[in-house]
Amino acid sequence: MNHDRGMKKWRAFASMPEQYIGLKEIINKQSEVAQPVLTEEQMEHANFTLIEALHTNKQVYLTYYKQGQCTTETGFIQFVDSLGDLFIFIDDVFELKNKVRLSELIDVCLA
Template sequence: MKIINPNAPDEYKYETDYRKIPSEYLNPRIPKGRGKVKWAPFATIPEQHERLKQYMEDQNKIDKPQLSDHQLNDLNDKLVYKMFHDPQIEVSYFEDGYIKKINGFIHKVDTHEQCLHLYEETGLIKIRLCEITEIK
């Protein structure tokens, strides 16, 4: 059998796996290499990086849910009840491909603009009635 590491102690002379040999017995002129390098995405152009990020965000978006007449009547009944008996409301609504939820107090329902005005922690907000998907 051929001696692979002539300058190493007897237990390492015939070892072929360099990882099992202590570093002081290895040839110091052999380059170490890069070791473990974590690969990161390569963005050469900032616009390209932004567009890729936008594509990833757009994958999570959903289509606007289509509500039946029965569901719309239920939403209307709940809204009328909340207006006169319990002004605190939790509304789920569709915006930019996502279903969002908000808690607040009903300020008014504007039938001319088809908007629901709510007081929330951050102030007064408007939600279009056609975007509402659920009322609790």
């Protein structure tokens, strides 16, 4: 009698999950970008926009640097601490609180 191995014969490399983890790390490393450096004027503009959005409760578009990637999200500013280098915003999609350092902020504009 002949027994067919079924899908096992097509899973030759799936027996090494470490390989997939390593490949994913390599791909993520290649897609990393350097954190942009903002001028003093750009930082002031971002700070004023954050404070305006906080007081008027307007929606903002935020672009920030996190783990080698530039991320853009929309949300509402809940808290700004200039001395503590921190702001908190609630994103539109999942309505989650996100803490971001002001030094990681790249751009902010009112929606």
